[in-house]
Amino acid sequence: MTDSVSSLDTLTASERSARMALIRSTDTRPEMRVRRLTHGMGYRYRLHAKDLPGRPDLVFRSRRKVVFVHGCFWHRHEDCPRTRMPKSPERREYWRKKFEGNVMRDQQHRDALERMGWTTLVIWECETTDAERLAALIRWFLDGANQ
Template identity: 55%
Template sequence: MDTLSARDRSRRMALVRAKDSKPELVVRRLVHRLGYRYRLHRRDLPGTPDLVFPAREKVIFVHGCFWHRHAGCGLARLPKSRLDFWLPKLEGNARRDARNVRALRKLGWRVMIIWECQVRDLERLESRVRRFLDA
């Protein structure tokens, strides 16, 4: 049984960061250390990408595995309670992400998604980011 009131649940959800999350900060530090310069959260682009490389026409999203439904990832498991609330919310997030990626590609942007769980292996992540940005 869920003992939190709707107000308490709302307050907890407000603590979830849309910008400057720990995984995003790790990616930003990595990209900067590699010598790439970027813009943050351009609101004029679909989905407000986390990192934007205007001259390269490339963007990077750093997605939380739970919030964005990373397929096959243990961090993306569904909660045990209130599925009637969580399932439509999380599936809606995934649909919106797909729409934003399509819209960006239609505008000529190349898109990379970095999942929260991928931030743990910095060596592999560095290799992926270099390949994406240098291509």
């Protein structure tokens, strides 16, 4: 860490590292909900295809469709209560840039996939709590959208 950042941080470098290591990028609770439900509905998929931009969470190759399961906080789900700004006023600019970069990168991945002929769906973390609505969304996307 730089001196300016570490002087603002209330945790030691090893404590910060341990906390950050707990943040998962795959097999998150929302992703597992989507995977279990999708599999239970009879759909088969591949996970985190390294050959596709953004390494989509679920890949349906025969349908040329992919699903991203995004956390509302990190990927900035608009108008969602989980999309809040961290409280540290000293680091507000850091977080603003970080989140803007995440959103821009996500859009670039979706655009690249679309140019390659793939259809994308983003399922937000907050949308994974209602299994009925989630199942309807998945069914619509895989069986009805863009066909």
